[in-house]
Amino acid sequence: MENVIELQHVQKSFDGFQLKDLSLSVKKGFVTGFIGGNGVGKSTTIKLIMNLLQPESGTVSIFGLNYKEHEKEIKQRIGFVFDENVFYENLTLAEMKKIIKPSYKNWDDNLFAQFVKTFELPLNKKIKSFSKGMMMKASLTIALSHHAELIIMDEPTSGLDPIFRRELLDILHNLMQDGEKTIFFSTHITTDLDRIADYITFIHKGEHMFTKEFYKIEEEFAIVKGGIELLDRDTEQEFVSIRKSNHGFEALTANKGRIENIFGEMVLVEKPTLEDIMFYTKKGAEQYV
Amino acid sequence: MFNLIRKDIMLQKTTLMTMLPLLILLLTLERSFIYIGLLFSMAIIMNAFASDEKSSINTLLNSLPYTRKEIVSSKYIGALFFVLTIVLTIFTGNLIINREITMWKELGLIICLVMIFISFMFPFSYKFKSQYLLTAVIVSFVIYLLIVNLFINNLNDKIRELVGILLTLQSSQLYLLIAFSVIALYVCSWLLSIRIYSKKVF
Numbered sequence: 001m002e003n004v005i006e007l008q009h010v011q012k013s014f015d016g017f018q019l020k021d022l023s024l025s026v027k028k029g030f031v032t033g034f035i036g037g038n039g040v041g042k043s044t045t046i047k048l049i050m051n052l053l054q055p056e057s058g059t060v061s062i063f064g065l066n067y068k069e070h071e072k073e074i075k076q077r078i079g080f081v082f083d084e085n086v087f088y089e090n091l092t093l094a095e096m097k098k099i100i101k102p103s104y105k106n107w108d109d110n111l112f113a114q115f116v117k118t119f120e121l122p123l124n125k126k127i128k129s130f131s132k133g134m135m136m137k138a139s140l141t142i143a144l145s146h147h148a149e150l151i152i153m154d155e156p157t158s159g160l161d162p163i164f165r166r167e168l169l170d171i172l173h174n175l176m177q178d179g180e181k182t183i184f185f186s187t188h189i190t191t192d193l194d195r196i197a198d199y200i201t202f203i204h205k206g207e208h209m210f211t212k213e214f215y216k217i218e219e220e221f222a223i224v225k226g227g228i229e230l231l232d233r234d235t236e237q238e239f240v241s242i243r244k245s246n247h248g249f250e251a252l253t254a255n256k257g258r259i260e261n262i263f264g265e266m267v268l269v270e271k272p273t274l275e276d277i278m279f280y281t282k283k284g285a286e287q288y289v
Numbered sequence: 290m291f292n293l294i295r296k297d298i299m300l301q302k303t304t305l306m307t308m309l310p311l312l313i314l315l316l317t318l319e320r321s322f323i324y325i326g327l328l329f330s331m332a333i334i335m336n337a338f339a340s341d342e343k344s345s346i347n348t349l350l351n352s353l354p355y356t357r358k359e360i361v362s363s364k365y366i367g368a369l370f371f372v373l374t375i376v377l378t379i380f381t382g383n384l385i386i387n388r389e390i391t392m393w394k395e396l397g398l399i400i401c402l403v404m405i406f407i408s409f410m411f412p413f414s415y416k417f418k419s420q421y422l423l424t425a426v427i428v429s430f431v432i433y434l435l436i437v438n439l440f441i442n443n444l445n446d447k448i449r450e451l452v453g454i455l456l457t458l459q460s461s462q463l464y465l466l467i468a469f470s471v472i473a474l475y476v477c478s479w480l481l482s483i484r485i486y487s488k489k490v491f
Binding site: 047050051052053071072073075076078080082084085086087088091095098099100102103104 | 300349490
């Protein structure tokens with residue numbers, strides 16, 4: 001399968017934070033959700049993918065091309081949405097369109113008009129008067145009006161009400177129908193991903209933990225609950241991390257089958273949510289430091 | 290890249306629309322249009338510069354299909370466009386209102402002065418942000434005053450004299466030399482700004 005985004009052994013450090021040997025790939029034609037806590041490097045990774053930052057070492061390639069030689073060509077094919085307003089506040093959406101339109105070879109005025117209509121966006125109101133939801137719709141309209149093959153979004157659902165979050169996910173779902181587009185978006189609202197993501201990429205403290213197909217996560221990971229007497233030095237090794245209480249323990253495993261073999265009927269095995277996985281992974285990472 | 294220049298013109302449209310009539314009005318009252326031309330050009334150019342300084346706008350411009358080289362170059366070419374607009378307005382204004390043809394030397398002087406100022410201000414602003422320019426201007430003004438008071442009492446007269454000499458020079462070779470040096474300075478500043486900007490983190 002073709003990779004649209006490929007990061008290989010990327011290194012980038014700032015004060016008190018670094019991406020360590022980050023390698024990840026995003027498959028063409030699918031929606032990949034990019035998850036991780038606050039300040040673990042999601043935005044930095046997205047900036048590296050957009051060439052807003054350059055890695056100290058390692059390579060970034062988009063559509064199989066590198067930024068050094070093909071910067072404009074790559075950016076022609078990307079649509080982007082950021083979580084902050086990146087437009088000129090004092091302009092209206094119509095004026096903003098006039099500025100952005102000539103940048104793209106494949107700009108489609110009809111498509112733009114169509115989105116403006118669906119989203120009920122005012123064309124002649126200043127952008128600074130837009131609400132958070134309208135802002136997001138406006139960004140999305142601009143991002144989708146030039147037939148981008150790759151859509152990159154940084155926290156598109158943060159600060160949006162649940163109704164619009166669903167609408168947004170429906171729109172993204174419709175976009176994916178032709179199989180030519182790829183969506184990569186970061187979020188910390190993991191329930192959004194249940195509806196739409198095909199793949200999940202999880203990073204923690206600048207390190208790539210995993211990229212997996214969504215359904216496989218449910219097959220491999222499990223929340224295990226049982227009595228505290230089941231735990232000893234050997235069995236504890238089987239878990240990503242464990243939360244103990246007076247009543248027993250609750251733990252995350254990355255190998256559901258093995259746990260079922262070891263403990264059999266003695267434990268309760270449940271389906272984990274993405275939040276569970278994030279929580280226990282963070283806990284596990286802290287334990288072994 | 291010309292889209293970026295067009296964008297700057299679009300953004301400065303209202304400023305231009307208010308400043309150009311004001312400029313013409315001033316021409317009827319005041320004859321020392323070199324200073325006015327310089328002031329107006331700098332105001333519009335730095336205004337255009339400042340409107341793109343927010344980090345969110347830099348995120349936008351760098352995410353659109355432009356290279357950093359193009360983003361910087363658009364400012365340098367745009368600056369020339371703005372100064373030419375001002376100079377052209379002065380020329381036509383003088384022709385219509387004062388019924389006189391402005392000497393090309395005086396217009397050339399405005400262009401040269403603007404280019405010299407820009408050559409210092411753009412790299413400075415790319416490095417530190419233009420809001421510190423005011424501080425820099427005040428500091429240089431204080432230094433200027435100190436020089437005037439302590440060392441060369443008649444610096445102002447000398448500058449006026451120099452301008453007078455420059456405008457009455459007969460040797461076209463010397464003009465060529467000046468023009469050439471200014472262009473060289475401008476190009477160096479341009480390259481320096483590209484260097485500074487390509488290392489920036491937003």
